[in-house]
Amino acid sequence: MKRFFGIVLAGALACGLAFALVGCGGNSEEQASKGNSADKKQITINVKCPPVTTAYDADHPDAEIMDLFQEAGERFAATYEDAEVTFNYTKFQYVDEKAQVIDKFDTPEAADVLFAGSFNLPTYIREGRVATLDDVIDDELRADIDEAIWQQCMVDGATYTMPFYQLQNTFMVNADLMRAAGLEQYIPADGEIAQWSIDEFNEILQALKASMTTSGTFPLAFYASNNQGDTHVMSLLRAYxxxxxxxxxxxxxxxxxxxxxxxxxxxLNEQAIIPKGAENLEFISNIELFNNGQMAICPGNMVNFRAVVDEMGMDAFLANFPDPTGSGIATTFLNGFTVFDNGDADKVKVAKDFVRFIYSDDEFLRYALSSIPVNEHLVEQNKDQIAYLDMYTRNSQNTVDFLNNTPNWEGVRAAFYPNMQDLLRGTKTAEEVAAGIDESCNAAIAEGLKEIEASNAARGAGSAGATNGSSGSGTTQASS
Structure with a gap:
């Protein structure tokens, strides 16, 4: 694990103070203004994030979210009027979230701002660790982000994450294999995502099965060898x-x-429409089959789709997971900024103002162009230059929140896939597997809630309910 610390100070104010101490330069009004900087509260904000790549254009292939934090932090500290702000920056590996976030709670190294895409976020919220952000979300910002996205950031009507970008999960579909199966009518127009009902989807699968006669080829992806088999499999379980x-x-x-x-x-398993032995396959195995032309339909996000279309030259399109209505569904991994309430109202206020400051300038928001930005004005400005942005953005209305603010999602993931293995091996019926999923996954949720209750009791919180972060409420926005 590498740890990076950067300190950003309000340079102009510090310089002014130094000149005042030696009696140099400036009129009395300027010196009075600079002298007042010594009276400001000194606030240190701990900013933490994993190594998230944000290569937003060809000239910045190595950009990371940490670069955004440092760029915005320098400007924020130089212009913020309510305090003199110092930032400590820590980049941690994904596997070290416990060490860098959970284990640092109630210490001077506790995170004040986290770039969040964490499965642990619902737990942090229920523990009362996270401050609400509604007081720094004005009407203009709220209107610039789709309501479906805001809903994913909320618990009990309060907003706990400031959304930044998303990666949608849909199907990637090999257009050549569709044509070979006589399914041209199901191929969408350029720039559109196909939307199929479950009846249409079954028709497509049967036609592909009849057409794909070569050994080792399959119409549809499936896998259940490990805890990766949650998001996409659960999406398929919504089909009816x-x-x-x-x-x-x-x-x-x-x-x-x-x-x-x-x-x-x-x-589907009995008909070999999905790979035989899928209980032993990982997601990457299906991606390889799809890339090799051995699979017609495979889940993926924009990164996967860019790879097969732009780099491999495959003729492919996107399709939502099927549902009864024919609109289809997609899941989304939403990333954004979270502010922790560590019991210091001044720190919470500055941290909130800093997060809001990031949304004041498109120079900061451009980092979101590495994925699918949530700010609609940014998509509109760049939709002709950045392929697929508009298409995915218009599909946001069909996304579902697969996490459902569920505590202990890592435990849920670990409990879910063994049940799917039982189904694919034929050792249990659909009814037995459904009961097993409910029992084991709900036990994982209960375990998470028990841990939250214990944590809250230890902190004197007294309940496992999400708090509103009122100790950190602040209405002043950082100047841009």
Whole structure:
């Protein structure tokens, strides 16, 4: 693990103070203004993030989110009027989130700002560790981001993440294999994402199966060898209308629609429409089959799609996961900024103002162009230069929040895939697998809630409910 610290000071103010101490230069008004800097609160903000690549154009292939933090931090510190701000920057490896975030709670090294895409975020919120951001989200910013995206950032009506960019998960589809199967009518126009009902999807799969007669070729991807088999598989389990969760946030795959979807997957397995032995396959194995032309339909995001179309030259298009309505669904990995409430109202206020400051200048927002920016004005400005941006942005209305603010998602992931292995091996029926998913995944959720309750009790919180972060509320926005 590498740890990087950078310190950004308000240079102009410090310089002014130095001149005042030696009695040099400037009129009395200037010296009075500079002298006042000594009276400002001295605030240190700990900014932490994993090594997230944000190569937003060809001239910045090595850009990272840390570069954005440092660039914005330098300008923020030089212009912020409510305090004299110092930033400590820490970049940590993904596997070190516990060491750098969780284990640092209630210490001077606790994160004040985190670039969040973490499966642990729902737990942090329920523990009352995260401040709300609604007081620094004005009408202009809220209107610039799709409401479906805001909803993914909210718990009980309060916003806990400032969204920055997303990666949508849809299907990638080999257009040549579709044509060979006589399915031209299901190929969308350029710049569009195909939307299929489950009935249409089954027709497509059967036609592909009849056309793809070479050994080792498959119409549809599937995998369940490890905990990667959560997002895409759960999306397929929505094919007949299952919502996956009940109103209380617990798994409810035992619904009639959920059992029907599991029976459908079992049938696809028996027909070899999905790879035989998928219980032993990883996601990357399916990507390789798709890249080699041995698979017609495979999940992927914009990074995967760019690779097969722009780099490999494949004639491919995107399609949503099927649903009963024909609109289809996509899942999204949303990344953004989170502010922690570490019990210091002044730090929380400055951290919030810093996050809002990032959205004041497109020079900072351009880092989001490495993926799918959430700010619609940025997409509009760059849609002709950055391929696929407009297409994915228009599809945001069809995205679902697969995390559902579920605590202990890592535990849920670990519990989910063994049940799918039982289905693919034929050792359990669809009804038994549905019951197993509900039991094991809900046990993981309960374990997470128990840990949250214990943590809150230790901190004197007294409950596992999400707090509103009121101790850190502040309405002043940082100047740009």
């Amino acid at each position: 209308g299952a919502s996956i969760f009940d109103d209380e946030g617990n798994f409810n795959v035992s619904s009639p629609e959920g059992v029907q979807a599991l029976s459908w997957v079992s049938s």
